[in-house]
Amino acid sequence: MQTVTEGPDPGPEQRSRTHAARTGRAARTLFDPTILRAAAVDSIRKLDPRTLARNPVILVVEAGSVVTTVLFARDLLAAAPSALFVGLITAWLWFTVLFANFAEAVAEGRGKAQAESLRATRKETTALRRTATGELEEVASSLLEVGDVVVVTAGELIPSDGDVVEGIATVDESAITGESAPVIREAGGDRSAVTGGTRVLSDEIVVSITARSGETFLDRMISLVEGAERQKTPNELALGILLSGLTLMFLLAVVTLQPFAVYSGAVGGSRISLTVLVALLVCLIPTTIGGLLSAIGIAGMDRLVQHNVLATSGRAVEAAGDVSTLLMDKTGTITYGNRQAAAFVAVDGVDVAELAEAACLASLADETPEGRSIVSLARGSYGVGDVGEPGAGVEFVAFTAQTRMSGCDFDGRSIRKGASDSIRRWVESNGGEFPHTLTDVVDGIARGGGTPLVVADGSRALGVVHLKDVLKEGMRERFAELSSMGIRTVMITGDNPLTAASIAAEAGVDDFLAEATPEDKMRLIKAEQAGGNLVAMTGDGTNDAPALAQADVGVAMNTGTQAAKEAANMVDLDSDPTKLIDVVAIGKQLLMTRGSLTTFSIANDIAKYFAIIPAMFAPIFPALASLDVMRLGSTESAILSAVIFNALVIVCLIPLALRGVRFRAAGAASVLRRNLLVYGVGGVVAPFVGIKAVDVVLSALGMS
């Protein structure tokens, strides 16, 4: 994985915080007043039945509200004494609809605000197009076609998405990623993709356009965060069917109640008012989850955006929750990009200090990360001073493919470092002997998964530098978490099986694929999928594209090629492959929130029956009053309390719907027990308390 900036990974938590601070984009609190104001207006606009048709449960509530509104008007005109009661029920039924709309609008509002700030960066520009004859012409960037070739020089905006075909440049991509440090884009390789709307800071590049105006990454990003193309996910659809089914069932129970009441009334009383029947229906149908369902989905996508990951569909977020196999590239994901010197091992009585000094000298001019790590280890842990500063008669010998060694000639000494066999040849050609103990040390380090570099001074072999992969901090713990959630991690590496096994064991991954080619990776994905597993992976190169497309969740790095980004169903703007783990957690949290609120919503109904049924039939069967376990104030206040509770619970649960239920990495059995207790048992108990509380308030207000 090529990330332009190197160094210790701050971890996704910290990263998104710093990212938020940088851009101010994600720093918005859950309830920004501007968003709330806009949402309040939106919730009235959403009363349009054509909009509500997407949400059958709330549509039924709206239909019920219309019915009671008519009844209220009739009562008002007739100055009937029931007008106050009917009016209050009507008001709260409308509130129920508005609260549900409000939940959705707040969730959408956050995305819209982000889309606005993105849109601000999209400007109409002109581009310099290279014609077939090689001349340059000015053309509006909105008129560019796929395949056009444009020239962009320092200071200009890149007119549209494309691939660099000539040149190298630094590009400011902060408009997309929020990251202010410029990145390098160059022709060929895996860093060729450029994004429309970003600015070239230095040099000049020639870009082949890959997206038409309106279809660029920025455009897609805007429509994604705005939720304009939001489609219901498979699980949302299935849940929607269940909710509609429950609504039908309660409709049936309530509609047939009137005949039974009329039959019963023939013995002792009268029929039930339509207002009360509507109130009962609205209380019973799953309005809580019905009202919050789309907000939960939007908020899940939004949480991904907060983590700087863009998902092309809600389906992908859901799939992330289901992932059972994670493919993680070793380099850049599990370990830092490069090997680092971990120790110096001297042999045959050589002083370690001498070895350290020699190794340091041999690496001074070595600008590879490995070379730099040797210098810093020697200076840091072994107290090597300022030796061999350039200019003091030191002649550096660079690494060549022929010698496969590097080092320096200094003060008549010839210091070299390199692979064991190269140094052996060098030592022996200088008349020295390559000690057996050294061979043993070299073999030992290689067996342990490390890379041995042998250091020699002329004919003397001094010892070995132990280079090893350095695990990113906290990865072991994260893999343990994943494994407790039942997710298998497979490390993908180009290393030989021996090295791979050692790193896999150190990191605590479940399995590894060594000496992996893109074909091997594809084969592994297909094999996992054939076994019923859902696979997630990250990738950035063009040769990753088929695997990204095949995987159930494919996260492309923003620094990657256009092909990879198109094949994937998510793009990580921070290009941090470890974020795959967060993506899985967000997917799971989304599903948990949906399930918990569904359970809560259904469990709520029990208390509502106990509130409404005794009140409803009090005129016919006073004996039913003993079912009124909450001892509610009066018939009217009982029904009103249930309706008010039903409306308020939506509002109270909006924060939970947006934030998601508490996520803890643990096995399904313990998560289930906890959530069943909180949302199942809690869902049964809460409304008994809540309805009684509302009733107490109503009584205090003199309503009963």
Added chain:
Amino acid sequence: MSGAAWAQLGILMGALAMSTPLLGSYIAKVFGGGSAPGDRIFAPVERTVLRICRVDPDAEQRWGVYALSLLAFSAVSVLGLYLLQRVQGGLPVNPTGAGGVAPLLSFNTAASFVTNTNWQNYAGETTMAHLTQMAGLAVANFTSAAMGLGVAIALVRGLTRRESRTIGNFWVDILKGCLRVLLPVAFAGALVLVASGAVQNLSAGTPVTTLEGAEQVIPGGPVASQESIKVLGTNGGGFFNANSAHPFENPTPVTNVVQMFLILCLPFALAWAFGLMAGSRRQGAAVLAAMVLLWAGSSLIAPAMESRAPLLAASATVDVARGPDSAGGNMEGKELRFGPEASGLFVATTTGTSTGAVDASHDSLTPLGGMVPLVNMMLGEVSPGGVGSGLYGMLVFAILAVFIAGLMVGRTPEYLGKKIETAEMKLVVVYILIVPVVVLGFAAVAVLWGPARDSISNPGPHGLSQVVYAYTSAANNNGSAFAGLSGNTDWYNITLGLAMLAGRFLLMVPVLAIAGSLARKPVVPPTAGTFPTGTATFALLLVAVVLVVVGLTYFPVLSLGPVVEHLMS
């Protein structure tokens, strides 16, 4: 409860604890595809029958073909049974000289027996010829139970197969069900009943002079043979009008326990067989535990209500105390040889399964005691339910429970590694809705429409219970009656007949469709992140989902019926 009642419950549970694994593993082997015990006897018979019927035993069916085969077989069965009743007067083996049965009653009875309901708008000893009882009703008892068995096994296949287009062969399943499961056990059961005093002959009845000097005909007939399959197949249609209260059907308290055992043995065993076929005993045990919990709950409430009879006790005019010469409790409508507790246990058992045989008058139960059978049936016959229908009903509830609560572990819902998606949820919703639509719809009309309302014998809440009970019993294919309601009218013959057909086939078809849809899916291997369905937590969740879904549907009508009756008296 008395010591005798506890002893009966203990013996029953002990016998079931032994029979469930034995029968369960036998059933799993019979339908598992490999070799099974008794192959040497049964396999040649099966081969012969299938060859005559030109059925290739190795040709499996897709769910649609399976469903069509089932519907075709049932349609022919209804027609055959209808015709047999209509023309029985002219057929042999009719010593009692029974005449042809009226058209609507024939339809009602044919629908009733083919759907495993066995609602009876007639009195067996006066209406049905011996030939009709033996060649018609008893045969339907076998085939309807085997059909339920087949559908349950097909659903289990759907849940356990990977990416398969087929779910078995209806003709093979129904043949195996009759031949290998029902016949041997029913035969043994019949011998026990005959040995205990149930009659088995082709007599036209024995005229006797009673002590008071009156002339009376003591009826006879092939009773024990039909009685055995009546309970084993959870059918419930009695040879006599008095059903299992009749001493020739159910002579002693011992046969009463034997009958309860026969009623319960297959539904419980099927849950065990499910576990074995799913390759995980824990999965079967969780479903079994949910069934046992529901059955045990109702089996404790009903006897307690009947023996304590709180309302009678409060009235002070009736002595409900148990004494040396009195069983105590509510004895109205009870047989003296059973008493209130054994009757209460039978009530819970016969309605927790889709049997509907009765050894006491359900109309005479205490209000809350009478609510037990009503609620048991409303649960959709899953406690433990009918032969096959109990298992597939419970599995549909399991799918629903997994769907509602499964999301809470952060994965899209799956049961036995099969993802539960839109297609399955549509079918589950249809399954859950059909019965309430039929029950509440017909009942709502019946309590308002004059001619239908005239059938009610007690006005007020008890009358509502009678009507709701009748439709609940018919639509859930139970067949027990609350009595008190005159069912042999055109309205009830037609609507109850339709309710029975809807409650059977409009549920079986979605179940088969679920089986077909699930069979096509791959299996997601279980991990630590998989929703656990083989645990005690899941068994409790399953019970809660059954109770909540059903409770929410019927709470209003129950509170206007038995609940208010209890509170007002």
